[in-house]
Amino acid sequence: MAIKKFIVGSFDDEKVLFPAVKKVRKAGYKIHDVYTPFPIHGLDTAMGLRDTSLHTAGFIYGITGTTTALTFMSWVFNKDWPLNIGGKPHFPLPAFIPITFELTVLFSAVGMVLTFCYLCQLAPFVKKHHFHARATDDLFVMVLEVTGKTNEEETKAFLAAAGAKEINVQVAEADWWLGRYDKEEKLFANG
């Protein structure tokens, strides 16, 4: 459990958010995350996040499916129980294509979704701290982590100057835990 202190600034327009992200990073503050109600193209670049490798994972899952299908069907038809089906060959590659293709897609899709859920820590009954309830509605919420060097008042003033509409300080668990959204759990004694 990592309990940290954060300064939260909420913006109501992505046009204000973008320059703010740039200013905040230039000034050397550590952005914990920016929460938005919809994907904003270019925000990941502006925040300096590296591109995701999920595509590569999808490709690897895909070729795993291809290999599984081809190997399994050839093993069944040639090694385990070689049946004579109307005199057809034991390795009828064209007839194997449909199932091979379907398994490629299936492995790739299922694998990618599971990887996505694992990387983003998404699952039923997972609970996380939400810095602002309207981050999934109409606010763009920038969360700065308070480190030893941070001057809180100065940071708040900086965010206000950058255009944040609401600014507050929150002490919160930055990770996820198992919990219910209709119940308030106290994860820590003081804070």
Place this chain on the structure above:
Amino acid sequence: MASLRYESQVRNPLVTGTKDYHQITEDIVRPIESKASTLWKIGFAISLLFLGFGVYSVYREVTYGIGEWNLNKTIGWGWDITNFVWWVGIGHAGTLISAILLLFRQGWRTGVNRAAEAMTIFAVMCAGQFPIFHMGRVWMAFFVLPYPNTRGPLWVNFNSPLLWDVFAISTYFTVSLLFWYCGLLPDLATIRDRAKEKWRKHMYGVLAFGWTGSTKHWQRHEALSLVLAGLSTPLVLSVHTIVSFDFATSVIPGWHTTIFPPYFVAGAIFSGFAMVQTLLIITRKVLALEDYITMEHIEVMNKVIVLTGSIVGIAYITELFISWYGQNPYEAAAFKNRWDLSTPYGWSYWLMMSCNVIAPQFFWFRKLRRNLLFTFFMSIIVNVGMWFERFVIIVTSIYRDYIPSSWSTYYAPTIWEVGFYMGTFGLFFTCYFLFSKFFPVIAIAEIKHILKKNGESFKDNMEKEESESVEAFANEYAHH
């Protein structure tokens, strides 16, 4: 160069009225948070009634055997496989809208994709019932799976198109479901975060998987959606291709043709779009979502209907031509059994022709494309026509066997075969009613994403950042 906000020169606004981000949430979540209307309750009750009748019909079939359906030695595939192909076809429009149009960057898909994807999932669920119960001894349905059994192990035949179908349909269902649910996560989180009641907060809290809207998560979410769309596009083409292989790889005259895969795929999209129209014209009215599913959406889908309807028409005419040009007496006979009105099933061929080929031509007129009542009427006509297409292909090709002594007497379904079909309507609409009550029928996050380029109130006030190219923008705001 791609722009951050590209303003379309040719399209009308896709979101009408004065909207901001919060208003979008309010409009789409309203039906979920308010009490179920009387209309909804009546509709749901009727669906349950149909479902109940279907369950009873299936019970009769399971206890008696598929003779209960009037199938006989000559007509082994009747209404059941007709319904199977029909339902699978309907599902295809959902994937086309969600995947293919995403790859083509069609902004208008955003208003309709969620409901269309839900339709896909429910339609595939209905489709799956038919081959499973057609097996007769349904408790042995798991025999189609290649598992190490105690009978040898005796494996399934990987050469068989019917087995390819097992893989194709189950993959299609799984991938559609994953694609749909991943898109739903952010919207379920929206409902969770504004929920007042405890049960609602808990329920949507579980369903939303703890989604926060983090930028990194959105980046992965976008990558995931794009790759799933890229996978679903060949998948949807492969599924109906494989369904058509069930017929095309056999040696039955009338089935044994190479034209089947593209012809089936076009027909599937044709009927699927008609079903999307049927559902959405009602949904937008009942849930007051006319600002999001606009006339523009209806018109674009009608254009797809006239295009695919015409492709299907060309396929019908090509088939007829080849049956003469190919000089195969058996194939010529099979087709004479279709087009000749004096044969027992001639009427069904001409019903199919008029519903699928002639009727959609009205959509060349803009006035009719933008007429709701006419569109609704046409959507029903098209689906009737597409049902008869499958009926014509299946029944008229097999009812007169090679030996006249085994020619079938006139095949008509029993009430229990019809009941099974009605039951799948019950299943479909029960699911759709539950979906429209508990899930957002429009993708909230995606509408917000396109609001500023396609919203009526945003068309005229674009700012510098919005018209800038992505590259220039990224360069300007990158952290150096």
